[in-house]
Amino acid sequence: MTSKNVMDAAVMDRPLSINIKKVSVPEPKEDEVLVKIHCIGICGSDVHYYEHGKIGRYEVKEPIILGHELSGEVVEIGKDVTNVSVGNRVAIEPGVTCGRCDYCKSGRYNLCPDVVFMATPPVDGAFAEYITIRSDFVFTLPDEISFEEGALLEPLSVGIHAMKRGKVGPGDRIFISGLGPIGLLTIEAAKMVGVTEIYASDVVPLRREKALEMGATAVFDPTQSNIQKELLKVCSEGVSVVVETSGNQYAISETVKIVNRGGRVVLVGLPLVSDIPFDVPHLIDSEIDIVGIFRYANTYPIAISALQKSKSKLEEVITHKFALKDTKEAVELARTEKDKSIKVMIYTN
Numbered sequence: 001m002t003s004k005n006v007m008d009a010a011v012m013d014r015p016l017s018i019n020i021k022k023v024s025v026p027e028p029k030e031d032e033v034l035v036k037i038h039c040i041g042i043c044g045s046d047v048h049y050y051e052h053g054k055i056g057r058y059e060v061k062e063p064i065i066l067g068h069e070l071s072g073e074v075v076e077i078g079k080d081v082t083n084v085s086v087g088n089r090v091a092i093e094p095g096v097t098c099g100r101c102d103y104c105k106s107g108r109y110n111l112c113p114d115v116v117f118m119a120t121p122p123v124d125g126a127f128a129e130y131i132t133i134r135s136d137f138v139f140t141l142p143d144e145i146s147f148e149e150g151a152l153l154e155p156l157s158v159g160i161h162a163m164k165r166g167k168v169g170p171g172d173r174i175f176i177s178g179l180g181p182i183g184l185l186t187i188e189a190a191k192m193v194g195v196t197e198i199y200a201s202d203v204v205p206l207r208r209e210k211a212l213e214m215g216a217t218a219v220f221d222p223t224q225s226n227i228q229k230e231l232l233k234v235c236s237e238g239v240s241v242v243v244e245t246s247g248n249q250y251a252i253s254e255t256v257k258i259v260n261r262g263g264r265v266v267l268v269g270l271p272l273v274s275d276i277p278f279d280v281p282h283l284i285d286s287e288i289d290i291v292g293i294f295r296y297a298n299t300y301p302i303a304i305s306a307l308q309k310s311k312s313k314l315e316e317v318i319t320h321k322f323a324l325k326d327t328k329e330a331v332e333l334a335r336t337e338k339d340k341s342i343k344v345m346i347y348t349n
């Protein structure tokens, strides 16, 4: 039970403007829990809404609280909640689905048309002290897993989903294009499914260094080298899977040339343009499978048990830490210092 009725929240009134405001502490419904937030990562989407006020068809029309990568402690539960208790340390999956449509029932709930996803207009996110959420989207963290790792389960989930969609397993050799937080965490996801040869590329030196620290076999600078040629020098057998996270249109085009015949290409990064050329005869002749991914589904329990068993390097991606009151500075830093920052984390209490 919280004694407070009001809390601080970082509210974005309009693009490039975030102010700390007093808002009411939400009250959990019967099937919800109230979580005192510990930390929240800033996502590329938060920065994009802050800068442009919209992403595709989602537009910020009313003031909104951003943030959707979070962990915290359960402080109150609704009367029907049985899966978590007050005092539990938890990670929160930020999209609540209907549970009733064909997508939800078939296990592909990330495609649910009625999903209520945090920090996607008009739904508020979590740059605040407390949040309520339906209890089936709350996952208890064992002692071995830190709050920071708990918050990073959200971007890590995208990497895990990429492994599932790309049917990646221990025998695969993988190439990851783009080493922002999602690309770096995809290294971790690849290790989780048993991949031992992981190649990667990014234009930013800091990101390539981090990739090596996190276990990449070799890294490349796409502005300095012909990746296909350089890759074959260190990996003569070539790669069976390419995961594209940069969203760069040229990098997307290249994926089908980098992957081996019979390989799989997983497209994660969203490009700014809709028409991107592929060498289609080559794609057909080589039986290359291309899949897209949207968020993730059923990844939190897998990630928690995998992290519990092995020492992860997830926290390597955190480069900066801020207090909730400094959310605007934190988002500004994420926006303007892309060469020096990877994951910026906000601490709310």
Ligand SMILES: [Zn+2]
Pocket (backbone or CB within 6 Å): 043, 044, 045, 068, 069, 154, 155
């Ligand atoms: Zn995110």
Ligand SMILES: [Zn+2]
Pocket (backbone or CB within 6 Å): 097, 098, 099, 100, 101, 102, 103, 104, 109, 112, 113, 114, 115
């Ligand atoms: Zn649904």
